[in-house]
Amino acid sequence: MSEAVPVVFVVDDDISVRESLEELIIVEGWKAKIFDSAEAFLSHPREAVPSCLILDVNLPKLNGLDVQKLVAPDRIEMPIIFITGYGDVPTTVQAMKAGAVEFLTKPFSDEVLLAAIRDAIDRSSSAIDGEHEMQQLRDCYSSLSNREREVMALVTSGLMNKQIGGKLGISETTVKAHRGRVMRKMKVDSLADLVTLNAKLGLATS
CATH class of the missing domain: 3.40.50.2300 (Response regulator)
Structure with a gap:
């Protein structure tokens, strides 16, 4: 501040x-x-x-x-x-x-x-x-691609990588790559932290 x-x-x-x-x-x-x-x-x-x-x-x-x-x-x-x-x-x-x-x-x-x-x-x-914290969070989310946002929504809903791949029609390896980028861009180290940020942003889980 x-x-x-x-x-x-x-x-x-x-x-x-x-x-x-x-x-x-x-x-x-x-x-x-x-x-x-x-x-x-x-x-x-x-x-x-x-x-x-x-x-x-x-x-x-x-x-x-x-x-x-x-x-x-x-x-x-x-x-x-x-x-x-x-x-x-x-x-x-x-x-x-x-x-x-x-x-x-x-x-x-x-x-x-x-x-x-x-x-x-x-x-x-x-x-x-x-x-200020919320604006930083919104900026991080804005940096995600559309696919990364889709993966984030599915990850925070509790789906495994294989299930996410099936829903999106992409390989599990690709899901892992997207998931890694989501974690980096959102500046979190754990799924629990990502779920918390998702809730702060008021985003629905898929």
């Missing part, structure tokens, strides 16, 4: 809240990116670094829950911490069900918020690492 400094986005229409949060974030060694509206935040380009979003529920026009609906499905690397001056149970439940990592009612202590930010950034780092 990149050693880039994590970014904490803040969206709040109260200037005093924005300024105090910005100071707190910077003192902790993170980058602060501050917005006074949902629209301003949504127009900001995505950043491929560990991050989190501190989001006021009660924003004009697009409120916090609206913003969450827009960004949460596609931004798992940016956990959301909601803050509000007057929270209620239904709103809290809706936000948490949609994936928010914390819901804080003002006034809250700096320590509580900082703990929530640290947890969110840890989650963000894990999500970025996981996506």
Whole structure:
């Protein structure tokens, strides 16, 4: 994972809240990116670094829950911490069900918020690492020829080389050669590892 400094986005229409949060974030060694509206935040380009979003529920026009609906499905690397001056149970439940990592009612202590930010950034780092691993895995799979993909599917379904040869109309020796190339290209040393990668890729076995 990149050693880039994590970014904490803040969206709040109260200037005093924005300024105090910005100071707190910077003192902790993170980058602060501050917005006074949902629209301003949504127009900001995505950043491929560990991050989190501190989001006021009660924003004009697009409120916090609206913003969450827009960004949460596609931004798992940016956990959301909601803050509000007057929270209620239904709103809290809706936000948490949609994936928010914390819901804080003002006034809250700096320590509580900082703990929530640290947890969110840890989650963000894990999500970025996981996506990087998946991209490497997809790249490996993309390097396979069509025949190698056929052999991989049959191997991971539990068939022996002779059975695979019979299904594909090729010799057992040829199957072994394809199988060896699949193992090298997928960077695994065992059938068990290949089966695991097959499942991670969401591929059906033949």
